[in-house]
Every structure is written in structure tokens, then in C-alpha cells.
Amino acid sequence: DEPAVDQDGVGEGVESGQPPRLLWVDWSRTQAVWNVVCGHCWWVTRDETKLSGFLQRPRNAPPWDESARLIQYMVFQGALFTIPLFFLVSGYLASHTLRTGPGSARRFLMRRAARILPPFSLAVVVTAIYFAVNRKSSGMQLASDVFLSQIWFLWALALIQVLLTPFCFAVRLCTERRQNTRQFFICVFLHAAVVGVVDAVLDMAWGVSASGRVGWVASFPVVSCAVLLLMAAAWPGGRFGDVMRTGAAVLAAVGTFMLGMHAMCPLTECDELDRLSLNTVQAILLIVLMYLCGFVAREVQDSAVRTLSGIPAQGLAVLAYLLSSYWSAFTYWGEQYSRNNAWLTTYQEDPVYNMADQQVEADPMMQGAGGASWALGRMWFW
Numbered sequence: 001d002e003p004a005v006d007q008d009g010v011g012e013g014v015e016s017g018q019p020p021r022l023l024w025v026d027w028s029r030t031q032a033v034w035n036v037v038c039g040h041c042w043w044v045t046r047d048e049t050k051l052s053g054f055l056q057r058p059r060n061a062p063p064w065d066e067s068a069r070l071i072q073y074m075v076f077q078g079a080l081f082t083i084p085l086f087f088l089v090s091g092y093l094a095s096h097t098l099r100t101g102p103g104s105a106r107r108f109l110m111r112r113a114a115r116i117l118p119p120f121s122l123a124v125v126v127t128a129i130y131f132a133v134n135r136k137s138s139g140m141q142l143a144s145d146v147f148l149s150q151i152w153f154l155w156a157l158a159l160i161q162v163l164l165t166p167f168c169f170a171v172r173l174c175t176e177r178r179q180n181t182r183q184f185f186i187c188v189f190l191h192a193a194v195v196g197v198v199d200a201v202l203d204m205a206w207g208v209s210a211s212g213r214v215g216w217v218a219s220f221p222v223v224s225c226a227v228l229l230l231m232a233a234a235w236p237g238g239r240f241g242d243v244m245r246t247g248a249a250v251l252a253a254v255g256t257f258m259l260g261m262h263a264m265c266p267l268t269e270c271d272e273l274d275r276l277s278l279n280t281v282q283a284i285l286l287i288v289l290m291y292l293c294g295f296v297a298r299e300v301q302d303s304a305v306r307t308l309s310g311i312p313a314q315g316l317a318v319l320a321y322l323l324s325s326y327w328s329a330f331t332y333w334g335e336q337y338s339r340n341n342a343w344l345t346t347y348q349e350d351p352v353y354n355m356a357d358q359q360v361e362a363d364p365m366m367q368g369a370g371g372a373s374w375a376l377g378r379m380w381f382w
Helices: 023-048 066-097 104-134 139-147 152-163 165-175 182-206 214-233 238-260 272-299 301-308 313-330 369-381
Strands: 339-341 344-346
Touching: 023 066, 066 104, 066 152, 066 165, 066 272, 066 369, 104 139, 104 152, 104 165, 152 165, 152 272, 165 182, 165 214, 165 272, 182 214, 182 272, 214 238, 214 272, 238 272, 238 301, 238 369, 272 301
Parallel strands: none
Antiparallel strands: 339 344
16 A cells, blocks of 8 residues: 655555654655766766776866766765765654664664665675675775775664664653653763764774864764753753754754864875875764764754744745855856865865866865865755
């Protein structure tokens, strides 16, 4: 039977007791998958036609024409928000299915494992066969190739869900006004331990603090703990509690801009492989924070609706219309200096596109940490 759909685009569960189907979430995931497929097809085509080399400078070799540049830009914009969108949606759905009570954490993790492990296991087998046959990989090299291949998304999602489970339960207990319970303090303690271990591992593995990028490793503990503090402070009911919980969701989104406090490691400072490895820390922390944002947004959804209910809808519509004038700043013709880092497009001092083979002066506004912040702004815009 097809699930029924109400006027809000929410499909009703066929079986009683199941959460309703969120069709707009399904569409978001469909769009994200389509962007990934198109992106990989374009990158393979670009490399096979010698339009680009991975370890060459400039990254995009001539001949380039306007059509090729525009396609490249469209791919970058898809990559810019696609991967963060996956984790944002995953966090939202985790809140949609999370239940509290005896054995709830075990059931929650078991359901996540049942959804992720089968496709991951199949992907590992297929990818291992490919690398073993085509690249003659074996032993640790084969394991590394498989681990860092396109299936990284599955194990990263599973790891993030496990690591953020204490945080998610702490937020849910706050939503249920159970901040003074023993379970809440246990979840907070476990989350603090997770934050410490994650930051230590990332810093020791890639030397982020030694490179001067302390804000990157500080983003996860600062944002998550500040969100928990706001959620715990929203004890009273009524409008005050709704505003506090809404503020927690806003803080989670704004907190992602801590990753824009420092510039990416440019090619002038690092070689290609070192640049990717160090900048990977920023990308990892981004998807962690996006999962956190999605979960908190779903938890405080009702409070946010009540908080914004006093604002005239017409006023919001006019404001959105006026802000749409900034669309030009986020389009292809506004992108003069860009560099791709995994799924981020950042503005740095070295332009990717050398228009008409002429070196152009870098825009001072797009250099340094401002470029990383601008890239995050583009992500949230899309």
C-alpha cells in the first residue's frame, strides 16, 4: 500500500505506531544523491579528457571555455552543499526515530547498524575486488584504499552516530524537561569524554593546533556544550523556554562558522597531499556539526514554530524577497577566486581559474579566514 500524504507533504505511516514518512526529506536525499552522481561523472570525464590533473598546477589546464567553466562551477556548487546536507538530514531523522526509556540506546544503535552495515559490507567487498584486480593492491594498502574510497560516507556516518549518541540523548532529556535526572548527567559526562577523545585524536593525527588552527578543534566542544547549556537552561515552560530552545538551534548553525576562523592550508604553504590531509579535519568537523544541527533542529521544531508564530508571515515573505537580491553574490559570475577542498569550495589567494591565461590580482576580501567563512555562508545559502 502507498502511504497516504497530507497537505503538508508528510506521508502517514502504514503501520500504527510508526513515525510518518517525511516526503520533503526524501526529496532532499534524492537531490543530494543526484548531485553526487553528476559530480563524479563530471570529474571522471574531466580527468579522462585531460581537462585537469590531480597533482598538477594549475589544477585545471587549458583549453577552458565558458561552457566548461560553468559546468565545473555547477558541480562545485553541488558538492558544496551535498555532503553536509546528507549529514544534516541524517541528524534530523535520528531525532525523528529516537526514543527514551529502558534499553532505548541499544535499540537506537542496533537500528542504525541494521541500516548501515549491509550496504557498507557489500560496498567493501565490491571495492576491494576492484582495487585488488585493477590496482593490484594487497594487505594494508588494500585496506587503506578501500577505507578512503567513495564508501567513506557510510563508515563516517556510523561513527558520527555512535559518538553523538550521548549528546542526542542529553538533548532529548532536555526536551522532555528531565534535566535534573541521573540519566542526563551521565549523558553529559559521556559526551564530554567523547569530545575530549575526538579532539585529541584529530589534533595528534594532523597537528591542527601546531598549524595555528585552534578554532577548528575548539568548534566541536564549544558548539555542542553551548547547545546543551541552552537546552538545560530552558527549564520553564511558556515562551521563555521556547525562545531558549530555538536559540539552541540557531547557535548550532551559527557555530559552524567557527570553522571559518582560520584559512585553509593553501598550496603555497602545503603540497597537494598535505593540504588535503590537514584540511580534512575541517571537513570532518563540519559534517559532525551538521549532524548535530539536524538533530537539534528537529528537537526544537515545535518550540521554534511557537516562537516565530508572533511574526507576521507577510513580513517574513518581504524580508526573504529583499534578501534574494544577494543571489548574485552566490552565482557563477561572483566566483573569481575559488579552490575546492573535498566538498568545500573556499576563496583563497590563488585562483583556480586563470581566465584567458592571465594571472589576476587576488581580491583581499577573499583571502585568509574570510574565504573559509564565505564558503560556509554559501553552503547555508544553498
